[in-house]
Amino acid sequence: MTSTRLLAAYRPRASRHALFALLLATTIAGCGATCPPSTHTTATTAAEDPAPEPTPAAETGGETTPTADASAMVVLDGTPAIPPALHTRLQQYLETRAATAESIAADGSSLLITTRFADTAQVHQVSAPLGDRHQLTFREEPVRAAAFYPNDESAVLYQADVGGSENYQLYRLDRRTGRSTLLTDGTHRHPGFLFSHDGARLAYTSNARNERDIDVWIGDGRAPGQLLVERTGDWHLLDWSRDGARILLLEYVSITDSRIHVLDVATREVRRVSPEGVVAADRAAVFDASGQRAYVASDRGSEFVELYEVDLANPSSEWRPLSRAIPWNVEDVVLSADGRTLVFSTNEDGISVLRTMDTRTRRITAIEGTPRGVVASLVAARGAPVVAVSMGTPTTPTDAYVLDLRRRRLERWTESEIGGLDASASVEPSLIHYESFDGREIPAFYYRARGVPEGQRAPVVVYIHGGPEAQSRPWFIPIVQFLASEAGIAVLVPNVRGSDGYGKGYLALDDGRRREDSVRDIGSLLDWIAQQPELDASRAAVYGGSYGGYMVLASLVHFGDRLRAGVDIVGIANFVTFLENTAAYRRDLRRVEYGDESDPEMREFLSQISPISRVDRIQSALFVAHGANDPRVPASEAEQIVRAVRESGHDVWYMLARNEGHGFLRKENRDVFTELAVMFLEQHLAAR
Numbered sequence: 001m002t003s004t005r006l007l008a009a010y011r012p013r014a015s016r017h018a019l020f021a022l023l024l025a026t027t028i029a030g031c032g033a034t035c036p037p038s039t040h041t042t043a044t045t046a047a048e049d050p051a052p053e054p055t056p057a058a059e060t061g062g063e064t065t066p067t068a069d070a071s072a073m074v075v076l077d078g079t080p081a082i083p084p085a086l087h088t089r090l091q092q093y094l095e096t097r098a099a100t101a102e103s104i105a106a107d108g109s110s111l112l113i114t115t116r117f118a119d120t121a122q123v124h125q126v127s128a129p130l131g132d133r134h135q136l137t138f139r140e141e142p143v144r145a146a147a148f149y150p151n152d153e154s155a156v157l158y159q160a161d162v163g164g165s166e167n168y169q170l171y172r173l174d175r176r177t178g179r180s181t182l183l184t185d186g187t188h189r190h191p192g193f194l195f196s197h198d199g200a201r202l203a204y205t206s207n208a209r210n211e212r213d214i215d216v217w218i219g220d221g222r223a224p225g226q227l228l229v230e231r232t233g234d235w236h237l238l239d240w241s242r243d244g245a246r247i248l249l250l251e252y253v254s255i256t257d258s259r260i261h262v263l264d265v266a267t268r269e270v271r272r273v274s275p276e277g278v279v280a281a282d283r284a285a286v287f288d289a290s291g292q293r294a295y296v297a298s299d300r301g302s303e304f305v306e307l308y309e310v311d312l313a314n315p316s317s318e319w320r321p322l323s324r325a326i327p328w329n330v331e332d333v334v335l336s337a338d339g340r341t342l343v344f345s346t347n348e349d350g351i352s353v354l355r356t357m358d359t360r361t362r363r364i365t366a367i368e369g370t371p372r373g374v375v376a377s378l379v380a381a382r383g384a385p386v387v388a389v390s391m392g393t394p395t396t397p398t399d400a401y402v403l404d405l406r407r408r409r410l411e412r413w414t415e416s417e418i419g420g421l422d423a424s425a426s427v428e429p430s431l432i433h434y435e436s437f438d439g440r441e442i443p444a445f446y447y448r449a450r451g452v453p454e455g456q457r458a459p460v461v462v463y464i465h466g467g468p469e470a471q472s473r474p475w476f477i478p479i480v481q482f483l484a485s486e487a488g489i490a491v492l493v494p495n496v497r498g499s500d501g502y503g504k505g506y507l508a509l510d511d512g513r514r515r516e517d518s519v520r521d522i523g524s525l526l527d528w529i530a531q532q533p534e535l536d537a538s539r540a541a542v543y544g545g546s547y548g549g550y551m552v553l554a555s556l557v558h559f560g561d562r563l564r565a566g567v568d569i570v571g572i573a574n575f576v577t578f579l580e581n582t583a584a585y586r587r588d589l590r591r592v593e594y595g596d597e598s599d600p601e602m603r604e605f606l607s608q609i610s611p612i613s614r615v616d617r618i619q620s621a622l623f624v625a626h627g628a629n630d631p632r633v634p635a636s637e638a639e640q641i642v643r644a645v646r647e648s649g650h651d652v653w654y655m656l657a658r659n660e661g662h663g664f665l666r667k668e669n670r671d672v673f674t675e676l677a678v679m680f681l682e683q684h685l686a687a688r
Helices: 020-027 084-094 478-485 517-530 547-562 575-581 584-594 600-609 611-617 636-647 667-684
Strands: 074-077 099-104 111-116 121-126 145-149 152-160 169-174 179-182 193-195 202-206 215-219 226-229 234-240 246-254 257-264 270-272 282-287 293-298 306-311 329-335 341-348 351-358 364-366 374-380 386-392 399-404 409-412 430-435 441-447 458-464 490-494 535-545 565-569 621-627 652-657
Touching: 074 667, 084 478, 084 667, 099 121, 099 374, 099 386, 111 145, 111 399, 145 193, 152 193, 193 234, 202 234, 215 234, 234 282, 246 282, 246 584, 257 282, 282 329, 293 329, 306 329, 329 374, 341 374, 430 517, 441 478, 441 517, 458 517, 458 547, 478 490, 478 667, 490 517, 517 535, 517 547, 535 547, 535 667, 547 565, 547 611, 565 667, 575 584, 575 600, 575 636, 600 611, 611 636, 621 636, 621 667, 636 652, 652 667
Parallel strands: 099 145, 099 399, 351 374, 458 490, 458 535, 535 565, 565 621, 621 652
Antiparallel strands: 074 652, 099 111, 111 121, 145 152, 152 169, 169 179, 193 202, 202 215, 215 226, 234 246, 246 257, 257 270, 282 293, 293 306, 329 341, 341 351, 351 364, 374 386, 386 399, 399 409, 430 441, 441 490
8 A cells, every 4th residue: 555656766766756757857957845756665865964055155257266265055157146125026936835745644544744844844743634843853954755654643654865965764753752763784785675464574775785786685773784685786666465465566777678576585485477588668666455455557558558457376377458549658557555545656758647547346536626736645544435645736736635435525634835926817828739850749748937028929938848758747847937927038848759648669769879969859849849820939048857968968069049048057078077076876777878988899889979078169158057966967067067178168157066966955055046047048048
């Protein structure tokens, strides 16, 4: 009955959502507390020492000199001073927050949520629909995930890292004293955790053995655990059987190759469930009530991720398809307390549809009255017919809901503040499709600019997701809403080839030597912009993070004469150095996607397509922002592109946050980034 997040959430994400891919897509976007949630079985971010306010650098001719003070957490280099008037304009958007349902009490009477009231997200308890949010943790840096102890109301388990390192640790919070006990080693990465149904045991994952492979550990949740089984590669916890005898595991090789296994806790035997000889993405799984069967989300028999029923005693027998009539990806999958209802969501052109399946009749029905947006996570109560749902819309941040399975009613439990903004006045994006260079249709969300004077055209920002196998979806993203609603700048959010959510064929279109075909999709979007009477194609910019940061730089290389500016957040500048320097536990995973830089022929190709190799072609204005502790895309990627562009004779704005990793999770850092990004875009997209 634990929540099982699809690999879109933690692809090495997960985001936090639609998770690491979607936490990433939003933390780099400046959404902050409005970001979609993480899940207990995935990997994202959090941290731990107080950070002072950014130290302003001295002004020199309208620019600042680099901050050199070792105590400064934000280094600004080449950036102008931020006008107080801009902060005033942005203030409401900077004060938005969100709430993510992390855990639900066994009887469904209360939720644990993560939300931000000060600088970082912390754990709160909510005990009634729209009730008070009672804060439980008070750390200096963000808490990433939390869970009730199933058999102990006096304790809460939570997960956090230090400085955005993604070396997550587990803590037991004693609610009577308010003190926390460290359950893990304090050094290595512990990305996933899962309680047994009775709460007697806690399984978690760790790379403590060699800092590369993810093993399974087990304990009682009150003291440090012990190594249960060693594994090779990237492994994730999915579900405990209700008798506590077995655990479903997922072995992740790539977005297109992942396998389900069953771990016998007593014998420590790991047995593969996914059929041998078939490459497929088995993305999620839960046991049925008996533990003899499993419900698996997989693309093995279809272009899309479908729901299957699998006989665990004979997994080589035919997997029974359950959702074939729905030609879209199945996402979260949870099972109700009584085992009679499977709850899952489907991703339909980026919009979530919440559905249930009667496990006796296998009849699937949609939940009516669900807001039009994105379901970020599902968590089933262990002893009641209710499911906690985290979801958001383009105009409202992620909030916590509870789905009553008997009444089939979704009830809102939190209503997060949006800085006093009128949600009804926010821009609702339209879904458009444009033709790319090879005739393929590319989907994009279009946020039309408001307040553009009659007879004038709006400038445009093209907002590019990371991954690369992620997907942009209609979340509430404050900077996007500000640009479209207040600044008169239209925003287009494409899902270029290689994005998830549109079938495995589409997902593979940018693999290997076709890497730059996705960049060509941006060129075709610029063609589409030029054909729209309300848009000014001469005033266009690109904005993206992580792999999206690479796409920004590559777009400036290929289409610099059509782009005035680019914002590169935690982006890749050189595929070779990125692969050599990314964290050891990620390197082989990324080689599957991009290619192996140790192979001379592939190394040459990766060098050729890296923006650093063609930096002389970058003529547009550039703003680069990065976290110093980024384990995914090391800060050296930012340093080398900033240095190279400046050596070619062009200015670069540069921001480095010393207490962040792959994105900006601290409000004070995120605010500085958002203000600089808006100032940069408004300055370079202004009419000339």
